[in-house]
Amino acid sequence: MTSTLIDVWDIKTFDEVIIAELDANSEVLCNYEHTSKKDYREQEAAKRWVPLKENPYAAKRQRILEDIIMPLMEQRTIRAWHYTRLTDDEVQRLKSDGIHTSDLAAIRRRLDAQVATGLIQANVANALHAASPFHHQEEARSGKFWMTSHPFPVDHHAIELLVAHWGGEGVYFWLENGELVDLLKGIGRPRVIEVAVPLQLTPSAYLAAKAVIAAFVTAHSCEPDRPAFDLFTTSALSADAVLRVHTEGEPDFSALGSGYPA
Incomplete structure (x- = not known):
């Protein structure tokens, strides 16, 4: 398991292996998002209800998610x-x-x-x-x-x-x-x-992979759905997994989600 600590919303924390795979598949990932948003806007603008079009990039994007990025995330923290x-x-x-x-x-x-x-x-x-x-x-x-x-x-x-x-x-x-x-x-x-949560102790590697892809395409001027998710560990974590405890009254506590982390 890699020791790199990943913020799933921040591509600057992604390791070289993940970045390489995302870069190699960037065309499909970005085309999926652009097409999804275009089709949604067209559906909303229609004078009567019409079914959402099938995204031609959906199958390839799902393969990248499940077969490439998710297995990588399973080995990360x-x-x-x-x-x-x-x-x-x-x-x-x-x-x-x-x-x-x-x-x-x-x-x-x-x-x-x-x-x-x-x-x-x-x-x-x-x-x-x-x-x-x-x-x-x-x-x-x-x-x-x-x-x-x-x-x-x-x-x-x-x-x-x-x-x-x-x-x-x-x-x-x-x-x-x-x-x-x-x-x-x-x-x-x-x-x-x-x-610091090793994803191998959770059932959330799939959701983490979706969040990582969302962060990547956002950096490429796409607008994915909000990728935040709840997760749980099924095992105890040692004391070194506790990175910080933020307490009411501290500057970083009040800045969470807006100014901390940067």
Whole structure:
């Protein structure tokens, strides 16, 4: 696996092998985007509904995506972002112990740690644990650590609840008790974890390949669909995978998605 850290939105971070393959197939990739946009505009301008034309470059573009770029991305590490709310102690444990996937046992440990510090009472911890969606969605939620491929501004609607409530969706998602919701809003501080993620630990190499192609054709004056995607690792990550932890009040925290990264 190459040690190069890739930002899927920034071709300056792509290694020589990926760039060479993209360059070799640039005509097909760009022609696909130009044709797609032209056909879409024509469909929108039509006085009555007409089916979208078949893109003659679609099959070749899909082969490049699946057979060339995706296998390369499977062997690479990308930078991703996890939006959350953590206490200072949790940040220190993250930096020393690394990242672990979520399950009911992990939620119980986090709640018990807050009881030990006196931030919440034992009966409150029990109520929060009992309300966790993991009890009913354990198969879908457990064994994963979720991230985004692109940095979002911290006030973006897609992540505002994650940074506003301690414990993540596994704790706050189904809460209806206003007092408990307010309690979670008072624990910890908003954070964004910047993570180095080997794509071989995720099922997202295909989406990463699409994002890489989108960045490439954008640099060639094309307009692809927004390539950002959610991803998760199914394995724990060591402490060196934690690149930075951005905290509310820091300049880079408020600049995420607009001024940081550049």
